[in-house]
Amino acid sequence: MSFIEAKQLVREFFRRDEEGNIEGVQVALDHVDLNVEQGQFISILGHNGSGKSTLAKHINALLSASEGTLYVDGKDTADPMNQLAIRQSAGMVFQNPDNQIIASVVEEDVGFGPENIGVPSDEIWQRVEYALKSVGMWKYRTHSPNKLSGGQKQRVAIAGVMAMEPKCIILDEPTAMLDPNGRKEVIRVAHELNEKKGVTIILITHYMEEVVGSDRVFVMDHGKVVLSGTPREVFSQVDVLQKYRLAVPQATKLAWELQQAGLAIPSGILDREELLEALKACR
Amino acid sequence: MSIKLENVTYQYSPDTAYAITALDHVNLELRDGEFIGIIGHTGSGKSTLVQHLNGLLKATEGVIYYNGQNIYDKDYDLKDLRTQVGMVFQYPEHQLFETTVFEDVKFGPKNQGLDDKEATLRAYEALEKVHFPTDYFDQSPFDLSGGQKRRAAIAGVLAMKPAVLILDEPTAGLDPKGRDEILDMIAEMHKKSGNTVILVSHSMEDVANYVDRIIVMNDARVAFDGAPKEVFRHYKELETMGLAAPEVTYIMQELQAAGFPVSVDATTIQEAKEEILKVFR
Amino acid sequence: MLRDITLGQYYPTDSHVHEMDPRTKLFGTLIYIIALFLFNNVLGWLVVTGFLILAIHTCKVPLSYMVKGLKAIVMLLLIAAAFNLFLTSGTPIFTIGPLSISDVGLRNAGLMTIRMIYLIVGTSIMTLTTTPNQLTDGLERSLHFLNRVHIPVHEIAMMMSIALRFIPILIEETDKIMKAQMARGADFESGGIIKRAKAMVPLLVPLFVSAFRRANDLALAMEARCYHGGEGRTKMKPLQYHGVDRVGYLVIFIFLVLVIASRIVYPMLMGLIGV
Numbered sequence: 020m021s022f023i024e025a026k027q028l029v030r031e032f033f034r035r036d037e038e039g040n041i042e043g044v045q046v047a048l049d050h051v052d053l054n055v056e057q058g059q060f061i062s063i064l065g066h067n068g069s070g071k072s073t074l075a076k077h078i079n080a081l082l083s084a085s086e087g088t089l090y091v092d093g094k095d096t097a098d099p100m101n102q103l104a105i106r107q108s109a110g111m112v113f114q115n116p117d118n119q120i121i122a123s124v125v126e127e128d129v130g131f132g133p134e135n136i137g138v139p140s141d142e143i144w145q146r147v148e149y150a151l152k153s154v155g156m157w158k159y160r161t162h163s164p165n166k167l168s169g170g171q172k173q174r175v176a177i178a179g180v181m182a183m184e185p186k187c188i189i190l191d192e193p194t195a196m197l198d199p200n201g202r203k204e205v206i207r208v209a210h211e212l213n214e215k216k217g218v219t220i221i222l223i224t225h226y227m228e229e230v231v232g233s234d235r236v237f238v239m240d241h242g243k244v245v246l247s248g249t250p251r252e253v254f255s256q257v258d259v260l261q262k263y264r265l266a267v268p269q270a271t272k273l274a275w276e277l278q279q280a281g282l283a284i285p286s287g288i289l290d291r292e293e294l295l296e297a298l299k300a301c302r
Numbered sequence: 303m304s305i306k307l308e309n310v311t312y313q314y315s316p317d318t319a320y321a322i323t324a325l326d327h328v329n330l331e332l333r334d335g336e337f338i339g340i341i342g343h344t345g346s347g348k349s350t351l352v353q354h355l356n357g358l359l360k361a362t363e364g365v366i367y368y369n370g371q372n373i374y375d376k377d378y379d380l381k382d383l384r385t386q387v388g389m390v391f392q393y394p395e396h397q398l399f400e401t402t403v404f405e406d407v408k409f410g411p412k413n414q415g416l417d418d419k420e421a422t423l424r425a426y427e428a429l430e431k432v433h434f435p436t437d438y439f440d441q442s443p444f445d446l447s448g449g450q451k452r453r454a455a456i457a458g459v460l461a462m463k464p465a466v467l468i469l470d471e472p473t474a475g476l477d478p479k480g481r482d483e484i485l486d487m488i489a490e491m492h493k494k495s496g497n498t499v500i501l502v503s504h505s506m507e508d509v510a511n512y513v514d515r516i517i518v519m520n521d522a523r524v525a526f527d528g529a530p531k532e533v534f535r536h537y538k539e540l541e542t543m544g545l546a547a548p549e550v551t552y553i554m555q556e557l558q559a560a561g562f563p564v565s566v567d568a569t570t571i572q573e574a575k576e577e578i579l580k581v582f583r
Numbered sequence: 584m585l586r587d588i589t590l591g592q593y594y595p596t597d598s599h600v601h602e603m604d605p606r607t608k609l610f611g612t613l614i615y616i617i618a619l620f621l622f623n624n625v626l627g628w629l630v631v632t633g634f635l636i637l638a639i640h641t642c643k644v645p646l647s648y649m650v651k652g653l654k655a656i657v658m659l660l661l662i663a664a665a666f667n668l669f670l671t672s673g674t675p676i677f678t679i680g681p682l683s684i685s686d687v688g689l690r691n692a693g694l695m696t697i698r699m700i701y702l703i704v705g706t707s708i709m710t711l712t713t714t715p716n717q718l719t720d721g722l723e724r725s726l727h728f729l730n731r732v733h734i735p736v737h738e739i740a741m742m743m744s745i746a747l748r749f750i751p752i753l754i755e756e757t758d759k760i761m762k763a764q765m766a767r768g769a770d771f772e773s774g775g776i777i778k779r780a781k782a783m784v785p786l787l788v789p790l791f792v793s794a795f796r797r798a799n800d801l802a803l804a805m806e807a808r809c810y811h812g813g814e815g816r817t818k819m820k821p822l823q824y825h826g827v828d829r830v831g832y833l834v835i836f837i838f839l840v841l842v843i844a845s846r847i848v849y850p851m852l853m854g855l856i857g858v
């Protein structure tokens with residue numbers, strides 16, 4: 020069995036009027052199938068409202084499906100008894116860095132998760148040290164989160180999840196509110212955790228340049244997985260991606276435009292180095 | 303008609319141990335009708351700078367002239383300045399408060415002392431300018447999508463008919479398509495009205511396609527000021543400031559370095575494409 | 584401006600007061616507050632002042648930083664002092680028109696101002712040297728007995744610590760909202776009370792909407808990190824008394840004795856010198 024296995028997952032939200040009668044139904048997840056293996060780096064792309072965050076919340080057992088099944092680490096997310104175990108093995112980092120830091124000191128915030136699952140004090144300290152070091156925030160351990168930059172706050176939030184010793188981390192648009200430097204910082208840390216600590220990463224984003232290093236990319240639209248494959252496979256379909264309200268990185272876009280204009284450039288250029296090589300080969 | 307800054311310095315908590323200089327002797331002239339991008343990383347002073355332009359912050363040193371008049375003169379009407387120099391802040395959530403979008407947009411004109419009829423007219427006009435869907439006029443602003451909230455917020459400022467429009471990170475939190483839609487809309491407005499528009503952003507790529515002039519802020523000072531292609535020639539220095547020129551700039555620079563006879567002045571994908579195709583034809 | 588409020592903001596540095604167990608500091612603060620209302624003469628005032636100076640000195644927080652917090656309440660102090668000054672009956676010593684200042688009024692106003700300032704500076708030492716989490720841990724442990732009468736002590740403590748974390752964030756946000764509305768011509772400064780109250784609506788609505796959204800996000804984030812109430816929780820920093828706490832309790836005890844003694848000794852001294 021895969022680490023995450025979703026079969027025909029459906030989630031509906033009901034809009035109700037003032038008397039509580041159902042006014043309308045919004046299908047946030049529409050028969051989603053998804054398999055993620057342990058140790059993979061997965062990206063889920065989609066515009067705002069495509070259902071990608073709803074999917075993330077299901078993996079963390081914060082929401083439960085209307086139909087279909089979802090197993091995380093072999094446990095059924097529909098069973099309330101599994102909730103804590105699932106949240107521990109598949110931790111989640113949210114979009115707004117301010118609204119997920121609970122404590123007023125960095126190290127105390129990282130210790131919050133282990134405290135909740137009843138880890139003994141001595142071990143909490145070891146875990147906090149390990150977690151903060153793995154995101155490069157150890158020297159800020161006694162700082163107030165309010166004094167940190169957006170990227171640093173997100174790294175603290177990631178450390179807070181790492182301290183629970185998860186097998187998987189779901190990052191739900193962790194870079195949407197950050198500046199370019201903060202964005203790079205967070206993505207770099209996510210890759211490091213994946214490569215060095217073997218943590219499965221599920222990155223949810225609407226920035227295509229962030230998914231370049233992924234093992235597999237899923238594109239969502241209207242609650243459905245509409246496209247999936249390696250970054251190269253996905254990046255080669257520039258026109259399809261634009262239809263799904265996604266912006267292709269400039270190098271990919273330029274390569275695609277040149278290809279359309281008749282130059283012999285291969286499909287699915289991921290970055291500017293590849294474009295440069297392709298152009299050199301053309302000459 | 304212009305905004306002129308002379309030696310403007312601003313300090314947070316001046317005369318204390320925690321004093322931070324957010325602007326350091328800035329001299330600038332923002333001419334009428336320009337489409338300007340102010341770029342800098344977080345903490346570079348760009349937001350502080352624009353909050354001086356409509357008098358929300360008062361310089362600790364230096365003078366600002368709006369149309370030749372010193373805005374720090376005792377009898378200068380700052381409230382009037384704020385309707386002349388309209389400013390839309392980063393998060394629309396910080397300004398939307400009324401029960402309907404339409405009422406919310408009327409808030410500005412009503413503060414200007416206009417009667418209900420005139421305010422209604424202004425609101426209607428402003429919402430139309432930002433292409434806000436008519437069906438949602440009577441919706442609560444809190445039920446809107448991110449892009450629509452942004453439009454409502456911009457309309458709320460446009461309704462005061464400012465001569466200068468400042469937008470602080472107008473695309474934060476939007477998805478790429480939403481971002482392009484808002485920027486296209488702003489560019490179109492600038493073209494039609496000919497008013498001064500100032501975009502504050504930390505993304506070069508976002509503004510490069512639109513503006514005529516880029517002002518780069520770094521460490522409380524103006525680092526570069528000029529047309530996009532002039533500014534992007536300093537792409538190496540920009541990098542040390544934690545900013546990146548658009549990827550196109552890098553591609554063109556690297557192509558030239560690799561011996562392709564291309565001009566490095568292309569700043570948009572379209573220009574780059576034409577440059578490269580020239581080589582191959 | 585709004586950002587200058589230092590009340591409740593932890594000031595990180597290394598000092599013996601920082602090292603102390605929050606329960607010691609809570610107890611000390613309680614005794615200190617009682618003492619503030621217990622002293623009624625110069626001798627007592629000297630004892631309290633001595634204790635305060637000792638505390639300020641040992642906690643290593645710059646005095647200017649503490650005093651900054653006072654700025655916010657200067658108006659309140661002045662109004663309260665004025666009420667005491669003019670509205671207390673007694674032998675008039677000074678009269679301007681219908682207003683007169685009595686000897687009792689002067690004494691009361693002076694005492695009250697001293698007490699208020701000492702109260703704020705003294706209690707702020709507590710919050711300046713204790714992280715909100717330690718503070719709530721301390722309260723939780725000290726008030727643990729209330730659990731027996733079904734008061735959810737842990738939940739209340741958790742709410743308090745979260746509130747303290749969000750105060751600076753919400754203050755900053757208020758500042759931003761004010762600016763956004765001022766840019767639309769809103770006026771928060773002029774007009775009568777009703778006009779001013781009305782002018783607050785465009786400020787308060789976005790603030791509340793944002794606070795609720797934050798609360799919602801935070802609840803979700805806490806749940807995602809396996810928070811499920813106080814049951815089965817361990818502590819990263821379990822409360823433990825150390826040597827410094829023994830010294831602390833001793834100092835507090837001596838202080839209390841001295842304050843009580845001042846009330847007894849002072850009249851005797853006055854009697855001796857025959858006043």
